[in-house]
Amino acid sequence: MAEQQAPQRRKGRGGRERILAAANALFEAQGINATSMEQVAAAAPVSKRTLYAHFPTKDDLVVGHLRELVESGRTLEGVFDRTDLTPEERILALFAAPGHEPIRGCPFIDAAAEFPDPASPVHEFAAEQKRRLATRLTELTSALGATNPTALAEQLAVLVDGAASRSMALNDRDCLEHAKAAAQALLAASTSATPG
Known part of the structure; x- marks a missing residue:
């Protein structure tokens, strides 16, 4: 009897969230272009009408998916907001x-590709998020007293993106460790004591 009284999911409630959750799972498993809007609707589950009411085009769905990743803090860049870490620890946590x-790599690089x-x-x-990464890195390298925080931030951003891509392509965590060691060397060279 209890099974018959289990609450049913109301149609029309939480549709957007279910769509984004389904899109996230499908995009991660099979790629964005290989995932059809019909597959997302079926996995959500929502009607096509509901799907297109929330996301009129595939581009809208992909941008919505990427925006939700940013807002939820589920990307590497979520570490920037951690107050329990020093600026250097935040950089190295990337x-x-x-x-x-x-290993999936960077969702923004994947989407841009x-x-x-x-x-x-x-x-x-995706490009906006990559520029945002460099801006946030500039804030942290400035806080560390780097001699040229903008240039250092760009160098670190290249390391972050390169490590994400290489570790994904090779499915090898060691790529991240190598990039971290290079980042530590860059930070040490750029933030060493100023001549007195």
């Missing part, structure tokens, strides 16, 4: 190995 297999037209909304959003 090279932490993920706790799952296979799957939407190569720089004018596409997805590519533009």
Whole structure:
């Protein structure tokens, strides 16, 4: 009798969240371009009408997915807001190995690669996040007293992105450790005591 009285999920409630959760799982498992809107609707589960009411185009869905990753703090960049870490610890935490297999790399790089037209909304959003990464790194390198915080931030951003891509392609956590060692060397060289 208890099984018959279990609450039913109301249609129309939480549809957007279910769509984004389904998109996240499918995009991660099979890639963005290989995932159809129909697959997302079926996995959510929502009607196509509901899916298109929330996300009129595939670009809208992908941008919504990426935006949700940012807002939820589920990307590496979520470490920037950790107040329990020093600026240097926040930077080095960007090279932490993920706790799952296979290694997925950076969702923004993945999205930009799957939407190569720089004018596409997805590519533009991904590029915006990469610029944001450099800006946040500049804030931290400034706090560390780096001699040229903007240049150091760009160097660190290249290391972060390169490590994410290489570790994903090789499914090898050691890539992240090598990049972390290079980041430590850059930080030490750029923040050493100023001549007195």
